[in-house]
Amino acid sequence: MALSKNHHSYWQSLPLSLVLLGFLVFPIGVMLVVSFWDYNEYSLLPDFIFDNYEFLLTSNVTLKAYLQTLKYAFLTWLFTFGIGFTLAYFLAFHVRTQKMQTVLFLLCTVPFFTSNIIRMISWIPLLGRNGLVNSALQTGGFIDQPVDWLLYSDFAIILAYVHLYTMFMVVPIFNSMMRIDPNLVEAALDAGAAPWQIMKDIILPLSKSGIMVGSIFVFTLVMGDFITVKIMGGGIKANVATLIYNEISLLQYPAAAAGAIVLLITVLMMLMILFRLVDVRKEL
């Protein structure tokens, strides 16, 4: 009986396994193989060399790019978490009717009606040297000279990331907060707990799975993104994905493949650490 049950589950998981095998495992396998190949200006030369990795792992370009990428990832995480958690908390505990909750929640998704790139690009006329923010500041007499660091800077990049990805934090955190029993909070209040104690001992631990899911979203999105860095950084800033993108556009596929494999391993390692902290499966 138990055996036939097992058989069923194999059949059931087969379609997804095939899809994953064909569209995830196989390409990564190819990438792994290609990352050991040699190349010249116009062709890939099947080979088995460690040159691509050797350059990647010993070059301080890689180190700088990784530090830069981690900086972006951490700062973005920090801000999206701060904003996302507050927003979700407000939605879950301060908005009284469920109807209102739904309305406000849908309101949060409105920006997603336009594409990522458009939402990003629309920052540029705002932040530029002769942009709206600078003109406003100058007219208001706050500054004499236009401020340069608003655009084509780390500030602009982080701003765009936070703008683009905060929703990815809000949704899962809101989701887990909605499942916290209000009676728990009431009981804590009755027992004389201070608001910060309720936050620390009840809300935070119980929305941990949401926070974790949101963090994974934000982290992996920022780690693999090159377009935000390219547009908001004006090409003057770079992260790991920009390097890979540059290599791809110059037909240096083996070097790009090696870069991608190293990035993949880095991200997987980070996810493993995150999963150590919280058992998402148990929490769900």
Next chain:
Amino acid sequence: MKDKAIIDPTHQADSPATETAAKTPSFSRRSLLKGAAKAGVAAGAISGFPMIWAQNIKNVTLRQFGTGVSNLNAIADKCKEDLGFNLQLTSLDSDSVTQRAVTQPKSYDIADIEYWICKKVFPAGVMQPLDTSKLKNFSKISPLFITGKLTPDSEIAQGTAPHTVGFVESKGSTKFATEQTNWMTLIPTIYNADTLGIRPDLVGRPITTWADIMDPAYKGKTSILNIPSIGIMDAAMICEAMGEIKYADKGNMSKAEIDKTIDILIAAKNQGQFRAFWKSFDESINLMASGEVVIQSMWSPAVTAVRSRGIPCVYQPLKEGYRAWGGGLGLASHLSGLELEAAYEYIDWYLSGWVGAYLNRQGYYSAAPETSKNYMTPDEWGFWIEGKAAKGDILNPDGKVMEKAGAVRDGGSYWDRMGAVACWNSVMDENKYMVRKWNEFIVS
């Protein structure tokens, strides 16, 4: 004397129609279609072009891709009108063009690529050389693409000069020939001399040299392009103008030269000299038009685009000379039969004048100057090619006024500009190393 090498006055007497008719006998290569060709002569007298396969050619569609500079719908429309078949155009940025050419050779029939890209693409075996004897306009091509010399006594510029990758040894070969052969890699169509673009209202002083982009006065207000193969050439022009390096050949640097060039760039970047780096045409226009930068490397039509918004912008000639590029049409290796014949017909048509005139009016140069002259007014020819002051308003290809009467083209005549080319866009022997160093610059 100089002019004579390019434009033979004896040809100017011919009107386009008689010229085409006179050349029609060379169509005899398609002996099967001879009868049709004769009918075509009659048609040719009216439209300017013989429509020789009136029956089945309508079904032919040639897929062409390349950069935005020459993949223009007006050309496809005119091609349909003159030759009867369809041309499907795709325009991409320089890097994507290389990528598409090499990795998806089945996805196009005609590649509109630059010569420095050709050096990467052709050896990959995805293209077939062109038989020059099949092109009746071959003799009209500027000697710049055949011998590398604009005039018999001019010097060949550094870098990947088009003639060095213009020919292969034989039909199936992917090896570039050192001399002119019967097999051409690309049929040249378009080229230009590039320099820095400036905002004359914001720079506050005359700009005369490539080194001016490094002037601390413009800190945080300059930009260069982030396409390594081209960017490194601009950087080389700048470093040499600064007196920091003297290159043996800017188009083929040694590792030490690359190191030093990149070091100078990194130092400038860390001091905040650059505001941004651009990769696509539009980015360069926006940077300039919004006033984020006042001096940057730029492409000629981008300068025009900024100007057409009513913002002053000059394509400033500099004393060290220009960085030139050239593009041409190549055939995908899978092309055969009727499509191949149509492609030859199309390329020949490209050289026959109408497109050349269109490109000239955009500020580029046609690879077959004398044929394009037939399609331009004397005033247009005087303004664009001879560097003379315009007698009337100069219109852009869409018919909008671009320059008022009395305007003179920046950099002067064709011979002044193309004669002052210091180097061509190129692919270096140390390309791989250069790209790695370039990445270092971008990340620093």
